[in-house]
Amino acid sequence: xxxxxxxxxxxxxxxxxxxxxxxxxxxxxxxxxxxxxxxxxxxxxxxxxxxxxxxxxxxxxxxxxxxxxxxxxxxxxxxxxxxxxxxxxxxxxxxxxxxxxxxxxxxxxxxxxxxxxxxxxxxxxxxxxxxxxxxxxxxxxxxxxxxxxxxxxxxxxxxxxxxxxxxxxx
Numbered sequence: 001x002x003x004x005x006x007x008x009x010x011x012x013x014x015x016x017x018x019x020x021x022x023x024x025x026x027x028x029x030x031x032x033x034x035x036x037x038x039x040x041x042x043x044x045x046x047x048x049x050x051x052x053x054x055x056x057x058x059x060x061x062x063x064x065x066x067x068x069x070x071x072x073x074x075x076x077x078x079x080x081x082x083x084x085x086x087x088x089x090x091x092x093x094x095x096x097x098x099x100x101x102x103x104x105x106x107x108x109x110x111x112x113x114x115x116x117x118x119x120x121x122x123x124x125x126x127x128x129x130x131x132x133x134x135x136x137x138x139x140x141x142x143x144x145x146x147x148x149x150x151x152x153x154x155x156x157x158x159x160x161x162x163x164x165x166x167x168x169x170x
Contacts, residue, residue, distance in 0.1 A: 021037075021038055021039055021040055021042075021043065022035060022039045022040065022042060022043030022046055023035065023036050023037045023039075024036070024043075024046060024047055025119070027049065027087075027088050027119075027120075029088070029120055030049065030088050032047070032048045032049045033047040033048040033049055034047055034049060034086065034087045034088050034117065034119065035047055035051075035087045035117035036117055036118070036119060036124055036125070037116065037117065037124045037125065037126055037127055038114070038115065038116060038124075038126075038127055039115045039116070039117045040110070040113075040115055041055075041100060041115070043117075044087070047087055049087055049088065050093075051087040051088075051092075051093060054093040054097070055093070055096070055097045058093070058094065058097035058098065059097040059098075059100060059101050062097065062098045062101045062102075064101065064102050064105060064159075064160075064161045065159055065161055065162065068159065068161045068162050068165055069102070069105060069106065069161060071165055072102075072106055072161060072164060072165050072168065073106055075165065075168035075169065076106060076108060076168070078144050078145065079112065079142060079143065079144055079149075079168060080112045080113070080114070080142075080143040080144075081103075081108075081112065081113050081114070081140060081141065081142055081143070082113075082114040082115075082116065082132065082140075082141040082143070083096065083099065083113065083114070083115050083116070083138060083139070083140050083141075084116050084118060084122075084129060084132060084134035084137055084138060084139045084141075085115065085116070085117055085118070085137050085138040085139075086117060086118050086119070086120075086137045086138075087117060088120065089137045089138070091136075091137065091138060091154050091155055092137050092138045094155075095138050095140075095152075095155070095156070095160060096138055098160050099138075099140060099160060102160060102161050102164065116128075116129050116132075118134075118137060122134060122135065122137065134153075135153075136153050136154040137154065138152075138154065139151055139152070139153050139154070140152040140153075140164075142164070142167045142168060144168075149167050149168065149170050150166070150167035150170065151167075152164070152167070
């Protein structure tokens with residue numbers, strides 16, 4: 001009986017308040033759908049926009065710099081990444097597929113990635129996006145031991161993998 005009460009009062013309400021991944025909402029400006037809130041790349045094909053087709057086209061053609069990738073492979077231990085992006089955003093369409101390609105090649109553990117999709121006001125209800133102060137998208141934020149190491153905001157100044165290496169080498 002105690003187990004049933006525990007389930008009824010603790011577990012079930014907690015499950016109710018947990019946010020579901022890959023929520024969609026209407027994109028009033030573009031006239032289609034966009035992802036909002038906590039997401040993963042499984043959500044990209046779920047929205048009625050061209051994000052998934054751009055992702056599928058960009059991902060396979062991106063060739064990361066091999067020398068940089070070898071150096072990066074030794075720097076990922078203990079790294080967590082938060083990406084703030086928007087499925088309506090052209091820069092997100094360019095850089096998010098490249099980010100995933102780099103991380104896939106490095107065998108990154110995606111349990112250490114938080115992906116937040118925002119609306120045109122850079123808001124995502126039910127997330128901590130306001131505290132991240134991401135004014136432009138995409139924003140890639142790198143952490144080690146809960147300390148922010150650095151950010152890549154909107155467009156990297158060099159190859160994406162080189163920018164990541166600069167941040168992780170601090």
